[in-house]
Amino acid sequence: MIYARRAWAVVWKDLLVERRSKETLNALAFFSLLLLFVFQFALGPDRERLAGVLPGLLWLGFVLAGLLGLGRTFVAERENDCWEGLLLAPGDKSAIYVGKLAGNLLLMLAVEAMLLVLFAVFFNLDLAGVLPALGLVVVLGTLGLAAVGTLFAAMTANLRARELLFPVLLLPVQVPVLLATVKATEAVLAGEPLGAVAHWLQLLAAADVVYVTAGLLTFDFVLEG
């Protein structure tokens, strides 16, 4: 109970700060739009040809937005040494991890929904029938991405080469999630039933469990600064 209240305090605080400053969400929305332009320019307007690489492009967009968004998770905590305050607040520090992870999940899902709409418009995708299945894949994949991303963001927040090191550490670890989500999205968009990609969904679920557990257990050591 107390644990949940402490985790919720972090979510509430981060959402409130984000609502006031709108820094991250605004920038990521604009970034998503730019990504769509870049994809179109780089690959040409031929929709037939793009259809084959669409799942990959979609997740490339999610990951790029994630690298920018997740990397900022702890930037606000450096202001006025709030980081010290988090460390000194009595109680299990993993509650802070849970709160930050939940906040990141909400932020990422919002950005991904935005990107999905943009994809549907620009690439003439019909998402109506596949939305529940696609949603499941996106949530499972995003949880894995955010679980490791939140942990690594805390790790790199106080380092010199923060912007450089964060993607360099996160991307190789995320290869399983990336492969699984792209393959599952491919199948879902092709109209296949979820049963056809059950093994990928299992892998994603396993990855989520491993990452979240590892995050909960090691966050204490990362927060020490």
Added chain:
Amino acid sequence: MAGGEAVALLGANGAGKTTLLKILATLLRPTRGRVMVAGHDAVREPEAVRRHLGLVAHGAHVYEDLTARENLAFWTALGGARVPAADLAAALAAVELERHAGERVRTFSAGMKRRLSLARFVLARPRVLLLDEPFAGLDQRAKKWLEEYLQAFKAGGGAIVMATHSFGRELAVADRIAILAGGAIALEAPRAPLTADDVQRLYALHAEDAP
């Protein structure tokens, strides 16, 4: 150190005042030796120590985009406490911020931020307060208020450790002084028999010709 007592750590820049405070606050691990705070080992049981601890350091631990009330609500909730709105308001009143409760911290002065960070400890009632340069950058009114606040905290049985390199109101609050030089305590003495000039002279003797 006993409850109801205040120690002022004096020393030049780099003498180890802030480091000592951070070790006491469980933010740094000592390379050797043991640290006991409020009856608990700071290295082995940092959580037990943190429960009894209040730290007011250079950063005030406040979020600029939140209001004073929201900041206080966040930090108390993160500490696991469920605090009614009336108590939050009372704590803000205790640090004389009630008129600014709904304003964003971004508009606050340094003194107001420090008072806001003390408001947390009005609610949490720690047994030990650690202060780093508590009076620096405050105007006369705020200094007077803080001195009274610290005297009241002591009277309530709390212990205070503060680091400083000035000789103003800190000395009025302190019961003992300790002069740090080169990472070690060069002199420790009760404050009462000493005048400000005495402290000045001792400081010059011990802190400034240290290696």
Added chain:
Amino acid sequence: MMRALGWLAALGLAAGLVMGFGVAPRELTQGNVQRIMYVHVPSVWVAYLAFAVAFVASIAYLGRRAAPADRLAHAAAEVGTLFLGITIATGSIWGKPTWGTWWTWDARLTSVSVVFVMYVGYLLLRGMVDDPERGARFAAVLGIIAALNIPLVHFSVYWWRTLHQPPSLMKPGGATMPPVILAALLVNFAALALVGAYFVARRARLLRREAELLA
């Protein structure tokens, strides 16, 4: 002690060479090229052994905050990365005459490369944190995550490659391995494991001396 380990490793390498070039027979279809397997396969085993050591040492470091555990993790991760590099290089050299190309997104080669990149990231992190205590803590966390991630990488890459195009190329070390080849593989594994252990011991000692010098 360390000197003895070094000589033992050298002896093992000599025995490995004898087994690989002398005792093991010439492969029928590939010829002598196939003998590179006696380096290629054992080195990947040694690499994973080293990562397992780094994993355990990382957990031990976080539990007890003992600097020797951190140095062991550091040294083992470095040596593991080195041996994985040897695996990838020999695989590539082997691939040119047999598959006709230096690189192919073969499932094993790909998954090994992903793990390699992951540990290069680990070593980068080691190099980029100034405070040694903080660096040790962060590296331990990453060392744990990276090791836990290895099975996930393997499964995902294997499915990724094989579900669309079943492996038709000849795989090193099939199910029908003659005992003499297996023996040559095992001798070389033992030899490379000794070399790896020797490197780890040397590297850990060097790290200790560095730390003593800086303290």
